[in-house]
Amino acid sequence: MEDVEELQSQKPDQDDENEIVTENAAFVHGEPLQDGTGPPKVDSEVEVLHEKVTKQIMKEGHGQKPSKYSTCFLHYRAWTESTQHKFEDTWNEQRPVEIVIGKEKKEMTGLAIGVSNMKSGERALLHVGWELGYGKEGSFSFPNVPPMADILYEVELIGFDETKEGKARGDMTVEERIGAADRRKMDGNVYFKEEKLEEAMQQYEMAIAYMGDDFMFQLFGKYRDMALAVKNPCHLNMAACLIKLKRYEEAIGQCSIVLAEDENNVKALFRRGKARAELGQTDAAREDFSKARKYAPEDKAISRELRLLAEHDKAVYQKQKEIYKGIFGPPPEPKPKKTNWLILFWQWLVSLLYSLFKRERHKAD
Known part of the structure; x- marks a missing residue:
């Protein structure tokens, strides 16, 4: 996409047609689901x-x-x-x-x-x-x-x-399932570029459905690598959509699925960090960004996010400092001491008697 920096999992600043970019894009609001405690109340036409x-x-x-x-x-x-x-x-x-x-x-x-x-x-x-x-x-x-x-x-x-023969996932070969998922992923990317986020997520979710746990558990070697090469980008692209929809908790969940397979995935760490930062989880976000920078030290987007977190922490500190500064008011000024004339008289008298005593003693000597 235009005017957007792409964050790569291993080689930053290169194009990756499999995954979508979210940085600097405009946010839109998604429609939340019903809470599910009871049947929804609907007043539309039957x-x-x-x-x-x-x-x-x-x-x-x-x-x-x-x-x-x-x-x-x-x-x-x-x-x-x-x-x-x-x-x-x-x-x-x-x-x-x-x-x-x-x-x-x-x-x-x-x-x-x-x-x-x-x-x-x-x-x-x-x-x-x-x-x-x-x-x-x-x-x-x-x-x-x-x-x-x-x-x-x-x-x-x-x-x-539209599989006219009615072929379910369980009846497909490994290659057919991976191919079907990959087509859905590419369709989702097209919708994303058109800012049709809900439609894009539907495509990604269908692609992920082809790569269910029951299927992944059966794969090993090159077939598992082929499946993950489709499945993980779909989760990351889902996270990209969810961040734009401000559904940050769900975005964190999608990134965590990828990190369970590849704990050093830079894109998953970066996007989870962005979602956590939006939720105010600054320590966790900083941890994600720092780990991402370890594997992509030259990436400008990571450095920018860490700098923004540092500026945020500084602003919070200054604000707290101002708040707590005035809670107890200014420190009390010391009260001027009152002159006690009686004590001064006794001090003068003692000094006088001591002087007379020394003089008399000097004469006696």
């Missing part, structure tokens, strides 16, 4: 998708809707309507769910109908009748889902792949 499925839009999406056999990536929370009990929350697990439209599990039929009528980035409240949910028997996996329970879903469709 759209009937099926006899047993309705939808209310909470946030508009963009683009097309998925077609049959599309591989969809989504997050959702689920409540039983009668008890308002939340029995599943994929946001807590920080791992998107994958549904292949037309090949979903039976208990997800109603959810799939809702998802197939959503656009990428859309968030909606779905009402699913028990016939298209967990049925007459309820759920064995979720004991709190009673028989014949209608379900409420808060769903966000992150995005989807």
Whole structure:
């Protein structure tokens, strides 16, 4: 991007098409999620998708809707309507769910109908009748889902792949999964450069979904290196978006995932330091920047951030000094001593008697 210094993980000041730059870019605000304690209150129009499925839009999406056999990536929370009990929350697990439209599990039929009528980035409240949910028997996996329970879903469709054959991640080869993730990463970079941060994060999150823990644990050697070469930049690019959206805690989490794999990754240290500095965690930020400078001593961006922290600390010290200076007021001035004439008279008298005594003694000698 123009007028921006790029911070490289090993060789600063070189271009890296895999990762995005955030320094000196304008901040925008993202929309926070519902707190998840209960089903969200939505007053938008109710759209009937099926006899047993309705939808209310909470946030508009963009683009097309998925077609049959599309591989969809989504997050959702689920409540039983009668008890308002939340029995599943994929946001807590920080791992998107994958549904292949037309090949979903039976208990997800109603959810799939809702998802197939959503656009990428859309968030909606779905009402699913028990016939298209967990049925007459309820759920064995979720004991709190009673028989014949209608379900409420808060769903966000992150995005989807138009794989016409309906090929799920588990059916792909290693090369296919890494390739699919890399395409999503590149799409995310395009959105980022267009300042479409939410769309960019959706692409990065889908790319990361292809590189889940269950997949990474099976890899070693060159295949693991290939996967990390896609996965780690996606986490760093997610952090870049989150910093611009002022969602600093989430940005720190993305950087920490990379540092768990590569504790000396300069970009991860730098971006985590920036997020921590924005949160006022100056000691932790300084530690990250100092470690980053150890591996990139000539990088100007790191030096600038350390200088800003030093100036911040100096300003805080001066402010505290001024505050505490006036708390107890100025030190009291010493009171002038009062002249005690009686003491002065006795001192004069003693001195006179001593002089007379010395004179008489001198005469006697």
